[in-house]
Amino acid sequence: MKYCNHGADYPDVTVFKLSGKLLQSESLLSEILLVIKSWCQSTGQQAVLVHGGGLYCDHWCNVFQLPNNKRNGMRVTDPQQLPVIAGALAGYAHTKVLSACKQAMIDPVGMTPTTADTLSCQLHPDHTVLGRVGNVSANDPTLTFQLLAQGFWPVFHSLATDQNGECLNVNADDIAVALADCLSASKLVLLSDTNGLLDAKGQTIRAITVDQIKSLTEQQWVSKGMIAKLLAITELFSTEGGKVAQRSSNVSEVIIASGLSPHLLKDALQGSGQATTIKMMANVHQWQQAEQVEIKSLMNIKEAQT
Ligand SMILES: Nc1ncnc2c1ncn2[C@@H]1O[C@H](COP(=O)(O)OP(=O)(O)O)[C@@H](O)[C@H]1O
C-alpha cells in the first residue's frame, strides 16, 4: 500500500461502517453518532464514516420490478438497475446520514469513494456473475486527511466510478475496508443489526483471529452478508508461511457490533459488550490469556471441527 505508516503527523483514524439497516430511524442514527462522537473525544480518535443502503436498493428494485439477486451477500447488478441503485445509495441513504450528522452536531462532508482518487475502483473479478459491481483499493488519503484536520467528518457512500468514469456498485463493507487501509486506520468498526458474529446457537462469538475467518465462512450458520463481511476483512491481512502476518495496513483490530442500540455500541467500543473482535494474532490461546476474553463458543466450533 502506498500510504501506510505515514508517521505521527497524521490523525489516528477509526473507520465506522453503518449498515443501511441503521438508517431507518434518523433519531436512532443520530444517537449512534453521538456515541461515536463521545468515544472519539475520549480516545483522541478521528472518525470517518461509510454507509450502506442495501435495504433501500432492495425496496426500490422491487418497486420498479427490477431483479433483486445476491451471491454471498453481493448484489448482482444489471446496467438497467444502476440508476435506481445509485439513487438509493448515493442519494437517499447518503442524505439520511448527512442529516443525522447535523442532528448530532457533527459537520459532515459527503464523499464519493473515488473523489480525489481516495480509492481506486475496477470492475470486480467476478463481474461475469456480479455485473456492474466494483472492487476498490486504497489510493490517496490526502483530501480525507485535510477534511479531518479542518474538523469535518468525511462520510462515504458506496457508489464508485472506474477509470473510464463508469458507475459501479460496491459493497459498503469493501469500501470500509479499503478506506481503513488507505487512511492507515487503527480500528475498523462494522455496525450491523446483530450483536456481532453469532454461533449456531445465536450466541455472540466475542473473539476470533483473522486466520479463523476462512473456516468460519464455511460453517452452515454463517451465510449471506456475513460471508461478504468476513471475507472483506481478510483483505486487511495476509498470511505468510501459514502464519498470519499484518499487511501494510495499520489496522490491528476489527469490531463487528450492532448499531441498533446506542447502549450496546458504547459497551462494544469499550471492549466489554456483545460484539465480535477480530485480531490478527494467530494464537487464540495467547490472546485469551492476554486479554482475559471469553471465547468458549469459538473453542466449541474448533472442537467440533477436529
Ligand atoms: N453467523 C451469523 N452471525 C451474524 N449474522 C449473520 C450470520 N449469518 C448470516 N448473518 C446475516 O448477515 C447479516 C449481516 O450482513 P448484511 O446483511 O450484508 O449486513 P450489513 O447491512 O451490515 O452489510 C445479518 O443481518 C444476518 O442476517
Ligand SMILES: CC(=O)N[C@@H](CCC(=O)OP(=O)(O)O)C(=O)O
Ligand atoms: C455490490 C453490493 O453488494 N452492493 C451493495 C451496496 C450497499 C451495501 O453494501 O449496503 P449495506 O451495508 O446496507 O448492506 C448493495 O447493492 O446492496
